Amino acid sequence: MAKSADYRLGDFTFGRGWYMVADATKLEDAPMNLRYFARDLVLYRGESGTPHLVDAYCPHMGAHLGRNESSYIVRDKERIQGESIRCPFHGWRFGPDGRCDNIPYSDQKPPAAAKIGTYPVEERAGVIWMWFDEEGNEPSFDLPPLAMWDDPHWVQWKIDDLGELPQHPIEIVDNMTDMAHFTPIHGSRDIDYFYNEYDDHLQWQMFGAGHRTLIKEGDPPLELDTWYTGPGILQSFMRGEYPTHMLIAHTPVEDGVIHVWHALMVKFDHEATAEDVPAARAYQQASLDAFAQDFEIWSHKRACINPMMVRGDGPIDKCRLWYKQFYNPIARAGEFHSRLNGRIVMVDNRKPEDIPVEKRLADKQVA
Ligand code: FES
Ligand SMILES: [Fe+2]
Numbered sequence: 001m002a003k004s005a006d007y008r009l010g011d012f013t014f015g016r017g018w019y020m021v022a023d024a025t026k027l028e029d030a031p032m033n034l035r036y037f038a039r040d041l042v043l044y045r046g047e048s049g050t051p052h053l054v055d056a057y058c059p060h061m062g063a064h065l066g067r068n069e070s071s072y073i074v075r076d077k078e079r080i081q082g083e084s085i086r087c088p089f090h091g092w093r094f095g096p097d098g099r100c101d102n103i104p105y106s107d108q109k110p111p112a113a114a115k116i117g118t119y120p121v122e123e124r125a126g127v128i129w130m131w132f133d134e135e136g137n138e139p140s141f142d143l144p145p146l147a148m149w150d151d152p153h154w155v156q157w158k159i160d161d162l163g164e165l166p167q168h169p170i171e172i173v174d175n176m177t178d179m180a181h182f183t184p185i186h187g188s189r190d191i192d193y194f195y196n197e198y199d200d201h202l203q204w205q206m207f208g209a210g211h212r213t214l215i216k217e218g219d220p221p222l223e224l225d226t227w228y229t230g231p232g233i234l235q236s237f238m239r240g241e242y243p244t245h246m247l248i249a250h251t252p253v254e255d256g257v258i259h260v261w262h263a264l265m266v267k268f269d270h271e272a273t274a275e276d277v278p279a280a281r282a283y284q285q286a287s288l289d290a291f292a293q294d295f296e297i298w299s300h301k302r303a304c305i306n307p308m309m310v311r312g313d314g315p316i317d318k319c320r321l322w323y324k325q326f327y328n329p330i331a332r333a334g335e336f337h338s339r340l341n342g343r344i345v346m347v348d349n350r351k352p353e354d355i356p357v358e359k360r361l362a363d364k365q366v367a
Contacts, residue, residue, distance in 0.1 A: 001166045001256035002303030004327060007320075009170070012134045013038070013255050015326030017201075017230030018143045020249035020261055021121075022128040023159040027051060031066040031085065037132055038254050041119075042066035046083030051128050052096045054085065055117035059100075063089035065116075125149040126156060126263075127249070133330075140330055141201045144229050148245055152271040155280035157247065157263035160288055167298050168256050169231060172248075173323050174304070175294060176205045176228065177314035179346050185293045187212040192221045193348040196315060198340040200333075203228045203322050208350075231326045242279075243267040246287055262291050315344045 004013050014037045021034055022043055031044035033056065040056035042065045056064050068074055071088035079086050084101055086093040092114065093102040100114035120131035120139060125146035131139045148154040165172075175181070177196050182188035190210040197204040208221040215222055226236040234248040245265045250258040264287045266272075266280040307316050318340060325336035 002168050002305060003255040004168065006303065006305055007168060007170055009324050010327035011329060012327045014132060014134065014252050015169075015231035015323070016133040016135070016137075016140070016330065017232050017326055018122075018129050018131055018139070018141075019232040019251040020127050021053065021130045021251060023161065023261070024051075024123050024126050024128050025159075027128060029080070031079070033064070033066040036130075036251050036253055036259070038252075040064070042085070043121075043128060044080055044085055046096065047080065048083060050083065050096075051121050051123050052083065052085070053119045053121045053128075053130050054094065054098060057116075058087040058089060058092060058094075059114050059116060060087065060090060060092050063087050065094075125247075126159065127247075135330060137330060140333070141230060144233060144235060148265055148267065151267075153269070154245070154265045154267050155272045155276055157265045157284065158281070160262040160284070162260040162262060162295065164253055164257055164259050165250075165295070165298055166257050167301070168303065169250050169252060169258050170320065170323055171298060171301070171304060172250055172258070172260075172294075173203075173228065173231065174307075174316055174319060176203055176226070177316050177319040177344075179314040180312055181294075181297075182207070182209065185297065186290060187214075188222075190221070191347050193345075193350055194314070195343055195345040195348060196318065197343045198318070198322055198337075200337050200341065201230050201325070203319065231323060242283065244283055244287065248291065260295075262288050264288075314346055318344060 021036055022032055027043060027045060029045070031042050034041040034043055041053055042056045043051060043053050045051050054065065056066060058065055065085055065087055068088035073079055073086055073088045073091055079088065081093065083096045084093045091104040092100050094116050095101045096118065098116045098118040100110035103110055122129045122143050124143060126149065129143055149156055179194045182191065188209040188211055192208040193206065195206050205226040207226065208223040210217070211222055223239050224236050226234065228234050232250055236246040238244045247263045249261045253259050264284040266283045268276050309316065321336065322340055325333050
């Protein structure tokens with residue numbers, strides 16, 4: 001599999017941004033042992049329920065903070081205390097700021113170097129998200145609000161965990177501008193409009209088209225507003241009788257390998273009840289089936305380092321330039337924004353009066 005350096009993305013191996021690291025419903029009392037960004041990590045809930053994400057290895061003598069069941073620290077339920085995590089080997093304890101705050105057998109103050117790496121974490125919409133930045137800065141953009149999670153008209157999603165995919169994430173992000181794959185892969189027809197828009201750390205794809213099976217000829221097109229917030233979070237809002245809000249999240253595990261999740265929320269015209277859940281799950285499954293059409297290609301393709309473009313392909317070069325901003329120092333982000341911000345229209349057959357004044361329903365009205 002190809003790596004970041006093969007695609008000449010920039011200074012960093014992994015892009016700066018917010019990423020999904022866990023399905024929040026799976027994080028209970030026991031720490032979760034994770035591997036992302038080519039490092040071993042431990043995710044745990046403090047006694048308050050707040051999640052914390054730390055590097056896995058203890059600076060004392062290198063024990064793994066999460067991979068232990070047999071020690072008396074774990075048996076005596078002393079691993080999590082307050083918001084701190086205690087190492088099972090000799091019992092050093094680390095606060096959520098990563099500093100050692102207790103050595104149970106020593107009258108010596110913990111050395112200043114007794115510190116583990118920590119990462120900003122948020123729990124939102126049933127997902128644990130982390131901020132990753134090789135420069136170690138605070139988040140330079142916000143995690144998507146995903147406010148429909150708390151709106152009773154929406155049936156909350158249940159995350160589909162699709163596991164690991166041996167592809168560099170750029171191959172997935174390419175989809176944003178890949179207009180030519182919609183007909184052969186997804187069964188679209190009569191593309192009414194397709195355009196991309198760049199707005200700093202956001203990349204949009206606005207798409208309206210007919211479909212072989214989902215739409216009858218002459219019916220209004222299926223309309224999807226799809227956008228990336230940074231390099232690892234895709235959301236897609238679809239209008240229709242039942243508006244839906246899809247999430248595709250992908251997080252690097254190693255350079256050139258990602259973990260992928262999918263999920264979908266459905267909005268009803270009344271406060272959703274348990275009776276609406278099966279219909280919402282059926283929509284989620286249909287969405288997953290459409291995503292599987294992309295996934296099958298990604299599962300077997302070779303890396304595409306240099307796309308061979310012809311007229312009718314979308315602006316994949318722009319998409320890749322947008323993506324590179326996250327692999328270079330934040331000080332250079334403005335260069336990318338000033339080169340890219342704006343709209344690139346591939347097709348637009350709509351009459352101006354048919355275009356809503358503000359088409360970005362997805363973030364302005366729903367999110
Ligand atoms: S290795 Fe962690 S306390 Fe000794
Ligand atoms: Fe696709």
